[in-house]
Amino acid sequence: MPLHTLTQLSQLPAASWDALLPTSQPFLRHAFLSSLEDSGSVGGRTGWLPAHRLWCDAQGQVQAALPAYIKQHSYGEYVFDHAWADACRRAGIAYYPKLLGAVPFSPVSGARLLGDAHAAAQLLDELADELDDQGLSSLHINFTSPACDALMLQRQGWLERLGCQFHWHNRGYRDFHDFLDVLASRKRKQMRKEREQVAGQGIDFDWRGGHELSEVDWDFVYQCYANTYHVRGQAPYLTRTFFSLLAERMPEAIRVVFARQHGRPLAMAFSLVDGDTFYGRYWGCLAEFDRLHFETCFYQGMERAIAEGLERFDAGAQGEHKLIRGFEPVLTHSWHYLRHPGLHAAVAEFLEQERSGVRVYAEQARSYLPFRQAAGG
Template sequence: MNGPANALVEITVLTGIDGLPAAEWDACACPEAGDGRPADPFTTHRFLHALEASGSVGPGTGWTPRHLVARSEGRVIAVMPLYAKSHSQGEYIFDHGWADAWERAGGSYYPKLQSAVPFTPATGRRFLTAPGFEATGAGALVQATVQFAAENQLSSAHITFCTEAEALAGAEMGLLHRITQQFHWENRGYADFPAFLADLSSRKRKTIRKERERAQDFGGSIQAMTGDALQPHHWDAFWEFYQDTGSRKWGRPYLTRAFYDIAQDTLRDDILLVLAEREGQPVAGALNFIGRDTLFGRYWGAIEDHPCLHFECCYYQAIDWAIAQRLARVEAGAQGEHKLARGYLPSPVHSLHWIGDPGFRKAVAQYLQAERAAVDEEIEVLTGYGPFRRTGAEAD
């Protein structure tokens, strides 16, 4: 693989994130963090280490680390989180239909390659390049991913929740570009939550006010905590919430209990935990991760059922906090059209795919073309149903 001036690019495959020092990984994953927060907390060495060290990924999970490291003249110029997958769980860009079709045709869809952050439907860079090596690094990573998949006779390779710029660049390199959607809240320069409400139609404003009032009637208090305000006992409570949600949604929780202990030690500055307490007992909570410009909503759970408490902890508290911190957006995770009425509008999500078999690749390409048209139409229709005031609409 050659970069500028025919500089040789060497690729190494890591079987664990600790195969590369954190400083070298983060120099590619989050070079902007030298003067503040990383744009994406999920591709940092500390987050990926927490997943592996806690046993949330690795042996027995179906997520086997195969991270890529690209070096030029001995210097690390690019890295990529990459996994060999034995299933399609915990990805949120669904390819179960592709797997079923290929298996019915007599092929073996698994194992496959997946460049992603496990269990994390959040857009971020996947071609993690050092400044000045964007084109060379991305090209080397794509070529290495395809070569690894082909040499190991894997059916496919997938790069999910990548940025739009990466998706366009990957398509130029011959990968299939897929567009899906999820719901994001955008900060339009609001001074506070009432200013956000003023941007909504009168009916939606009243609905949200009523929901917030009902949520506060649960008989306790709600607090948002980050950094040193987080204490080990908070994770004891949240683990109960997470287990309940995980067992209902996925059959078993993706993250282990050990993940939260490691998070307390190494990730608490990246975390915003919203806890609802009644009579000194935590009864519900929402876990968020903090990026440079974005608050990422991740998990919610409760041991008591109270009207509208889910909306308050997951959506309204997140908006409140994002406005106060002058963040540009809140990404509320996968799915959920109920988010639309609460100010979260549909946004395109990008991924890239390599399919080894030419005939199967052609079929997937045709599917993606039809799917893209449907998603474009869905985004347009859903946006039209959004809660924001139309030009000339009524105001309070």
């Protein structure tokens, strides 16, 4: 059979996997996904069991792939189907295990069906047909690219779900002041005031690339990252080892900013970059300071994107507070194949209404953007 399951990405050479990627997006690279596995952030008892699907030709060469995981829960996905699972539980329908095509813990849109388009279509069709044999209730593919969306629209039985994120666009700004100049006066003053409040507390910022970070630095990064979960009574998704492995395997993509007060580190924001996009991923602090979150996570990232000539700043899921700071609504897509006929029908009806609501929400959200009327777009 041309369809194979890979339970450890390390079984496939990095060059073979990366050759399938259409872009340089860091989250799809062998280095990122294998670091999740080798660090224990997925696998084992995490509820994320790697089950990557490969489509191979007669000579055994990989032609297409789907990064995939057998899931025993719905945490860490950022496309929320807990209500679907709960409805199944009440009806006596098994919702777990399910199969998820995604990048764990990363609500970043991009390619999911990798490699040759024809082979990827065959992989998808074969995979949907074999769910029953594997005891899987459903197949979900989250945060897809336009090319993947076009492929899914051609197939029967798949349900589309929309979401809304907020991304900042660098429209050729020379610096942060240049960006402020396109804002309405009141919003411009608000941002300046927020930044001045942080500076007035004696806090400054230090940017480091992956090659410049020591293990002591990574200890602090992880301490801050883990603290964002601990304060909510939750365990962090990522292990400490993940950060060291990623720094070893793809340091060129890593950017970390440290917030310091009189030389003492207080907070950090961890980001990744590719050819045109700045991806803000994780943040954390060890002490609360007024407006520190906005400065560290948003304004510093915007300045960095401008400095590196990057076109877009993807700061992650949710966050209506991003709107007044110039982050514009962007629709995201996910696709769902549900084997149970009753569940499929109920979810299809729900998603039809939800898609309409998401589109209206995204359009209304634009009215809160801070741009001068002639400068927005």
